[in-house]
Amino acid sequence: MDEKKKVMLSGIKPSGDLTLGSYLGAIKNWAERAEQFDCYYFMADLHALTTRQNPADLRRRTLEQLAQYVACGLDPEKNTLFIQSHVPAHAELGWVLSCYTMFGELSRMTQFKDKSQKNADNINGGLFAYPSLMAADILLYQPDYVPVGDDQKQHVELTRDVAQRFNNLYGETFRVPEPYIPKVGARVMDLLNPESKMSKSDDVGNGRVCLMDSPEDIMRKFKRAVTDSDTDEHCVRFDPQNKPGVANLMQIYAACTGRSFEEIEAEFTGQGYGAFKLAVGESVVEMLRPIREEAQRLMKDKAYLEDLCRTGADRAGRIAYKTLRKVYKKVGLVAAVR
Numbered sequence: 602m603d604e605k606k607k608v609m610l611s612g613i614k615p616s617g618d619l620t621l622g623s624y625l626g627a628i629k630n631w632a633e634r635a636e637q638f639d640c641y642y643f644m645a646d647l648h649a650l651t652t653r654q655n656p657a658d659l660r661r662r663t664l665e666q667l668a669q670y671v672a673c674g675l676d677p678e679k680n681t682l683f684i685q686s687h688v689p690a691h692a693e694l695g696w697v698l699s700c701y702t703m704f705g706e707l708s709r710m711t712q713f714k715d716k717s718q719k720n721a722d723n724i725n726g727g728l729f730a731y732p733s734l735m736a737a738d739i740l741l742y743q744p745d746y747v748p749v750g751d752d753q754k755q756h757v758e759l760t761r762d763v764a765q766r767f768n769n770l771y772g773e774t775f776r777v778p779e780p781y782i783p784k785v786g787a788r789v790m791d792l793l794n795p796e797s798k799m800s801k802s803d804d805v806g807n808g809r810v811c812l813m814d815s816p817e818d819i820m821r822k823f824k825r826a827v828t829d830s831d832t833d834e835h836c837v838r839f840d841p842q843n844k845p846g847v848a849n850l851m852q853i854y855a856a857c858t859g860r861s862f863e864e865i866e867a868e869f870t871g872q873g874y875g876a877f878k879l880a881v882g883e884s885v886v887e888m889l890r891p892i893r894e895e896a897q898r899l900m901k902d903k904a905y906l907e908d909l910c911r912t913g914a915d916r917a918g919r920i921a922y923k924t925l926r927k928v929y930k931k932v933g934l935v936a937a938v939r
């Protein structure tokens with residue numbers, strides 16, 4: 602028998618369409634880990650409710666995200682892929698953990714502060730308690746690692762605090778997970794505003810490339826990408842401090858083609874940004890084409906998607922309920938008779 606594999610878990614909120622940034626920064630790396638780790642990936646649809654969603658869009662995006670996970674190479678046989686709301690233990694443990702997360706802790710979360718500013722007319726209880734639900738998502742599966750971007754690190758730290766607090770009160774119940782910040786994995790920036798991350802939720806779309814964008818849309822967005830006013834023959838060079846737009850495009854091109862920055866600089870010596878941006882756009886079109894086509898095909902196969910949902914939720918549910926039963930018992934809830 603192999604030694605037991607380490608467990609890894611992550612989720613993405615289907616509040617916006619997945620982007621080139623979601624793929625290069627996260628999902629592509631996830632797909633490469635299936636042999637080494639026991640992996641759980643889910644669509645955090647309950648989390649999406651913390652900001653107003655159009656119901657039809659949310660439904661479409663959640664299923665599309667599942668189809669895209671598979672199209673990006675996450676093998677559903679080797680990874681447990683599921684929709685958060687299909688495993689009610691998330692909401693159930695979320696409630697319990699909200700009773701072990703302090704008002705002060707939740708008030709200090711930078712994401713809560715940001716989102717309260719952006720949604721001043723809808724600072725709801727769910728937005729505030731978001732990290733307790735996220736702690737439940739994580740702790741249910743007893744993972745060793747939680748791969749997240751920088752913006753979610755604070756939530757994973759809080760999850761560790763809550764797990765430790767609970768363990769101290771009731772004895773070893775939760776494994777205390779580590780955030781996992783991958784060594785490789787590009788941080789893709791917005792094409793029009795290369796100082797900020799390419800976000801899936803910003804509604805104006807020209808600086809962000811979505812996995813389902815048509816080749817024409819992708820090319821249009823790259824042609825408009827912000828560079829700078831350099832015109833010398835070495836204007837394509839890697840200098841993230843002074844040339845953030847160009848550095849971002851180089852990073853994207855490197856990820857799509859496997860070329861190094863030196864090779865890219867050599868390739869475009871003596872050429873202007875016009876030719877460079879076309880080349881980057883084309884490399885992205887070719888990388889995303891099979892993903893988009895496969896996701897579109899899967900979206901039409903309702904029976905397959907349903908089967909995927911059912912299998913994923915069953916597999917996840919078995920693990921999640923084991924943890925939830927333990928927690929209910931420890932805190933003193935009477936066991937339900939079934």
Ligand code: TRP
Nearest residue numbers: 611612613614645648735738739
């Ligand atoms: N909060 C994450 C986001 O904004 C999504 C998420 C929800 C998540 N639960 C999680 C990520 C658990 C990792 C682990 O995208």
